[in-house]
Amino acid sequence: MDLFINALVSGLLIGSFYAAVSLGIAIAFGMLDVVNIAHPGFVILGSYLAYILNTRLGIDPILVGLAMLPVFFLLGQALYQVFYLSFERRGRDPLRGLAFFFGLLFVAEVLLILVFGVDYRYVEAGYIGPTWKLGFVDLPLRLLVPCVMSLVLIGALQLFLSRTFVGRAIMAVSQDEQALRLMAVDPIRIKRIAFGISIATAALAGAFLIIIQPVEPSVGREYIGRIFAICVLGGMGSLPGMVVAAVLLGVVESLTSTFYGPSWAPAVAFGFLLATLAWRPAGLMGR
Amino acid sequence: MRTWSFVAVAAAIAGILFGALVGVGNEYLLFAGYTVLQFIVLATAWNILGGYCGYVNFGSAAFFAIGAYSTVAIYNVATEKTGWMIATLINAVPAGLLLPGLIVISGLVSALIGLLMGYLTLRLRGVFFSIATLALAVVLQTLVTNWDFVGGSRGSYVIRPVDFVFPGGYVGYLFAVMAALAIGVLAVARALERSRLGFGFAGIRDDEAAAEASGVPTLKLKLIATALSGGFMGMAGAPFPFYIGFVEPAATFGLSYAVNSIAMPMIGGTTTWVGPLVGAVLLGVFQQVATVTISSVLNLLIVGLLLIGFVVLAPNGIVGLFEAWRARRSP
Numbered sequence: 001m002d003l004f005i006n007a008l009v010s011g012l013l014i015g016s017f018y019a020a021v022s023l024g025i026a027i028a029f030g031m032l033d034v035v036n037i038a039h040p041g042f043v044i045l046g047s048y049l050a051y052i053l054n055t056r057l058g059i060d061p062i063l064v065g066l067a068m069l070p071v072f073f074l075l076g077q078a079l080y081q082v083f084y085l086s087f088e089r090r091g092r093d094p095l096r097g098l099a100f101f102f103g104l105l106f107v108a109e110v111l112l113i114l115v116f117g118v119d120y121r122y123v124e125a126g127y128i129g130p131t132w133k134l135g136f137v138d139l140p141l142r143l144l145v146p147c148v149m150s151l152v153l154i155g156a157l158q159l160f161l162s163r164t165f166v167g168r169a170i171m172a173v174s175q176d177e178q179a180l181r182l183m184a185v186d187p188i189r190i191k192r193i194a195f196g197i198s199i200a201t202a203a204l205a206g207a208f209l210i211i212i213q214p215v216e217p218s219v220g221r222e223y224i225g226r227i228f229a230i231c232v233l234g235g236m237g238s239l240p241g242m243v244v245a246a247v248l249l250g251v252v253e254s255l256t257s258t259f260y261g262p263s264w265a266p267a268v269a270f271g272f273l274l275a276t277l278a279w280r281p282a283g284l285m286g287r
Numbered sequence: 288m289r290t291w292s293f294v295a296v297a298a299a300i301a302g303i304l305f306g307a308l309v310g311v312g313n314e315y316l317l318f319a320g321y322t323v324l325q326f327i328v329l330a331t332a333w334n335i336l337g338g339y340c341g342y343v344n345f346g347s348a349a350f351f352a353i354g355a356y357s358t359v360a361i362y363n364v365a366t367e368k369t370g371w372m373i374a375t376l377i378n379a380v381p382a383g384l385l386l387p388g389l390i391v392i393s394g395l396v397s398a399l400i401g402l403l404m405g406y407l408t409l410r411l412r413g414v415f416f417s418i419a420t421l422a423l424a425v426v427l428q429t430l431v432t433n434w435d436f437v438g439g440s441r442g443s444y445v446i447r448p449v450d451f452v453f454p455g456g457y458v459g460y461l462f463a464v465m466a467a468l469a470i471g472v473l474a475v476a477r478a479l480e481r482s483r484l485g486f487g488f489a490g491i492r493d494d495e496a497a498a499e500a501s502g503v504p505t506l507k508l509k510l511i512a513t514a515l516s517g518g519f520m521g522m523a524g525a526p527f528p529f530y531i532g533f534v535e536p537a538a539t540f541g542l543s544y545a546v547n548s549i550a551m552p553m554i555g556g557t558t559t560w561v562g563p564l565v566g567a568v569l570l571g572v573f574q575q576v577a578t579v580t581i582s583s584v585l586n587l588l589i590v591g592l593l594l595i596g597f598v599v600l601a602p603n604g605i606v607g608l609f610e611a612w613r614a615r616r617s618p
Contacts, residue, residue, distance in 0.1 A: 035414050037345075037421070086599040098343045098417055099553055100598045106546050107591035114584055221542070225422045232415070263440075267429035270422035277415050278407040 015250020020150035030237030031174035040220030041108035046206020065207030076199025112217035120214035146208035229273035323571035330551035330563035332519030338557030341492035346420035347548035354393035354524025397521025405513035442535030556604030
């Protein structure tokens with residue numbers, strides 16, 4: 001029973017972190033219809049930046065993540081501009097857009113291998129070692145801190161999307177681009193900002209990732225299935241749905257690896273995704 | 288040119304090439320040639336679904352690995368004392384016929400898995416199918432890693448038949464088999480283009496809703512394409528254990544197969560059978576040279592950059608560039 005509850009708790013914690021990683025996909029894929037399968041690549045990039053600045057200068061990884069937000073935001077805007085000019089403007093050609101992002105993911109991974117090799121890298125911070133104990137329940141700070149920060153990030157973004165003009169425009173662009181144009185808002189500009197935000201979240205998610213586990217360049221691949229499973233299961237663009245789906249996946253994965261061994265855990269996420277796509281493509285909360 | 292004369296010409300070219308490589312007497316050339324041929328099969332197979340129908344498959348490595356692991360499984364049944372009746376049956380097959388048999392079985396298994404996955408996801412938008420293929424690769428890798436009979440994560444050795452008489456030795460035999468397979472796949476892809484089926488595929492690619500409305504059975508055609516494409520990729524993987532001698536999940540499911548089988552048709556051009564062939568020959572030969580002279584990681588980086596570059600700047604690939612050039616010259 002202790003084991004079960006501990007697995008449940010660590011699933012909840014890790015699930016919230018999965019939500020932070022999926023955030024970028026929920027915006028790019030769920031709202032903008034840009035199938036950015038390179039997103040995990042940017043997350044890993046964020047992890048490595050946190051690693052460099054942490055080992056060289058001793059800066060806290062989460063601070064690095066926060067400092068990188070504007071950089072990643074600009075990077076995302078530039079990327080969207082390239083994507084828009086080469087694919088979206090010429091009419092929808094999903095095949096080539098997909099291949100483009102797949103190439104990006106691959107290039108990012110190979111570049112990281114060339115620079116850092118395939119060794120696992122990790123960061124140092126005061127909250128990585130200790131564990132809080134509540135009765136028989138273990139709360140490792142290594143998981144708790146990213147979990148809390150993830151929920152803060154998602155909450156802030158949800159507020160931004162529902163309260164500010166730009167946020168509402170982003171929600172609107174996912175529903176009806178033409179209507180937005182009639183309101184004298186440039187949908188391309190709004191999409192560029194939204195995509196910038198989507199990539200910016202990867203900077204923080206990357207910092208969380210390297211706090212939770214050591215990182216090597218190909219770790220990102222495991223996350224492709226997870227984040228798309230979460231995004232689809234959560235009903236595409238909905239952030240609350242995404243959090244529910246992420247926590248659900250985290251719990252199922254954690255229970256699987258506790259009771260059947262960690263080597264089965266990756267299959268859970270992907271099995272989840274296949275099952276969702278086959279039987280419930282509208283997601284848990286979809287109509 | 289009719290299909291049979293195409294096969295005859297291609298076989299003649301392959302025969303001359305094989306003779307030349309055996310004549311040089313360097314076994315490495317046959318090894319390298321085998322890899323290029325394998326990529327021709329993979330790229331052409333990918334293009335049947337990706338280029339003709341417009342559905343992107345990121346799981347080429349998975350289908351390739353299904354083929355490779357079918358061989359390993361059958362090999363282990365035959366050699367490890369399972370005591371099954373079938374083991375004696377497999378051992379009775381002459382060495383020269385074993386491999387073609389394995390290729391057929393691997394092709395059927397991969398086609399079946401392709402069909403199953405297509406049935407689950409092809410009713411959705413194309414993007415979901417692509418994501419599901421990524422998922423398939425990881426699920427299968429996990430299954431194989433946990434399946435001890437085929438070696439699990441430790442990997443499994445496959446020993447080539449000894450005393451094998453063929454020009455160029457067993458490697459020469461592997462080369463010849465893969466060349467035959469490549470010609471077969473190219474002939475099928477070429478015949479598809481001008482067939483009723485091929486026109487249906489093109490309809491799906493250009494406008495699926497319009498195709499459906501004009502009476503094209505889209506789901507059925509997509510399933511046929513997925514099964515064909517997956518089956519051929521599995522066939523390409525079947526001789527792999529004999530080629531490499533040692534199979535383990537991380538390398539067999541490696542991203543480089545997925546990237547190459549997308550990059551080659553994209554760089555060559557996706558609308559005709561010539562594109563994947565051109566792309567596979569150019570990129571395949573380049574990689575063989577680059578692996579030896581530069582480094583294997585760097586050459587993957589170049590493939591990735593080429594893929595991005597062609598997708599952005601020359602969406603119709605080398606064939607498209609060539610046709611544009613010819614159109615400009617003769618107005």
